Amino acid sequence: MTTVPRFNRRDFLKVAAPAAIALTHPGIPAGSAEDAPPRYVPTFFNAIEWKFINAAVDRLIPVDAHGPGGVEAGVPIFIDRQMDMPYGHGAYFYMQGPFHIDAHPTLGYQLQYTPRELYKLGIAAADSACKRTKSRTFADLPHLDQEQFLAAMERGAVVLEGPPAATFFGQLLSNVREGYFADPLYGGNRGMGGWKMIGFPGARADFTNWMNQQGRAYPYGPVSINGSKS
């Protein structure tokens, strides 16, 4: 892995992000200068949960030389907005009981929680587990401790007083990746930074002139559904 200079997330945002945020969310009042990211007031997550989400996203997709960090890319905003979409309310899922929570894992998600409930319960349980073992909430832990805690959740090696840690982690990681790579329409992938990092041309969706040029690198940057280019 390449060694890269470590940016402080807040410093980076001060330098790089405010203009983009202001453009994307006109009229949304600025938050406290201390609470990242500024200028977006979550509608679903409360202040404590919002701190958790931002801290977790910052570890799952950190700021580094490869590409934009998840926070800077608007991933927390994406997740907050998704929670107010039908998806967050579980509208896409069959939610009738009984719930066989001990069913074989290959039979898929069997909890009674909607994504909204999973986040609320998962964050509270994760914070309380961190307080119990480290005397601080997840967001207030050093990066290394945060990463160890996330890895333990991923492995199911930490027992939460709520949903299974691996299930909550899986939900979080899925939504984080979605927010990083979905069209900017949904609040994440700001400036199409996720797409630029990997070289996905977004909604261009026309390669008529490239069908006969196999093996050549496609040269154009992405466009988004609303017509932004990069």
Add this chain to the structure above:
Amino acid sequence: MPTRKKPVDAVIIGFGWTGAILAKTLTDAGLSVVALERGPARDTAPDFEYPRIIDELKHGIRGELWQPLAKETVTVRHAPNEVASPYRQYGSFVLGNGVGGAGVHWNGQLWRASPEELRIRSHIEQRYGKKFIPDDMTIQDYPVTFEELEPHFDHFEKVCGVAGTAGNLRGTIRPGGNPFEGARSSDFPQSPLPAVYSAQLFAKAASDFGYKPFPVPAANSTTAYTNPYGVRMGPCNMCGFCERFGCFLYSKAAPQTTILPILVNRPNLEVRSNSYVTRILLDKTGKRATGVLYVDQDGREVEQPAELVVLSAFQLHNVRLLLLSGVGKPYDPVTGKGVVGKNYAYQMVGATTAFFSQDVEINPFIAAGAAGMTVIDEFNADHFDHSAHGFIGGSMIYAGGTGGRPIAQMLIPPDAPRWGSGWKEAVKKHYRHSASFVTQGSVMSYRDRYLDLDPTYKDSHGLPLLRMTFDWHSNEFKMNAYSIARLEEIVKTMKAERFVNEMFRPGTPYDTRIYQSTHTTGGAIIGSNPSNSVINRYSQSWDVSNLFIYGASAFPQNIGYNPTGLLAGLAYFSAAKLRESYLKSPGRLVDA
């Protein structure tokens, strides 16, 4: 009491591919037809318009075009003695919804069956002996031959404007095509698009082994094309958004781009969307359908009387509606008696993913669901001698992805970090320089793999969900391992930095969480007599002679190919018989 509608000549349940095919046939014949579709009305414009359709989150992940599982899903268990759990979130397969059905968001890989697969039991017994077929394997012959279906395969390919290269034209093997295919009466209606880069690499490597790579038959139009019904299609631009999306270019064959345009103004056809059929109504004898009961878009219960009932919903829904309606005897896995729900099967898919160096530009986003792909058929069906291998069936092996959607189609090595800087490094490094090569394999049918009604879970109308009892058998693990071994030999020569096999360890349970294939089959199978099947060779119910059932529910076992070509061939074969015989003199078309 339900509202009773004016009787019609025919009612169609489910308005996807086979519903559209039958709607054309029946309205051509002058019948008054009502088509009931559970989902919304949909058309290219405005539903699939650029750029809104190019939205991976909305369509590729959340599945806005799919059946909402909140209202109805299936339950799944691995064995008959287990309690089934609901398929609560999409994973293993995706179900169509709305006008066009899964024909809207399919890839367009349009295959015929191999001739020997239509008489599989006889063929295997003849070539390898009776003992080669395990006792619990319940495979059976189709009561119709490749030669009988051929004109109908041919017609449907022209309807869809399929692009391909003929491998067997009237018995002459031709270079560049599939040498294993059954004889075709005419060439494909359109020429294939060039292979994408990963497919070219594969074709070269496979050729070096002496295999015969050829373009995947693609229902992705490659030119400005007019089909036999006078419907025009546009050329595909390889946008990379077939699978899970509607086509904004009128290129991908779908009912909307091939058949529905000539039906919309027919006075004898009425399409009622958001109409959820809950029951096929039978008369007192139970031998004759009198119409259907459905819940309309305002939640009212409606009775639609009809002389002829066409059941053309998705495979799983066909089986469920038969069970809910009491048509035919439900299958009992203990006695092996009964037929409705019998022989559920699936597909077993494997892959070898190659991670190339940074100078190999795969451009995974330049793609189509079928166009630009290359395939070999040496290890599919019974195209090779199985005697030393101890399994039945096989896989087609293809190259060229269906797209480079970054949320769902990201390829990174399994040992790469799943998050953090290591993950970023991996996705950045591999996204444009990796390719998956896929084995899509058949699954045979077995005595203990079947569909019935769940005793516990209900849909939003309070009706029992369908229950799927399914897991892999050793035959399929052997098939998968053999297919992957052949694929790996090819990929090894491609000079990738590394490659990784995705295959099934024997004993791995069926995993509903991971997308594998929407090619679910069986449960209302076709056969030679009422004790081994639900429908006869003309897709007519053995029990209720004015009920015809279409779709992959007819397959007695699965094949390695995609199912649409075969199920459409069966539908057109049936439609011809309806036109020529049944509509003039309704009654049982095959003596039991």
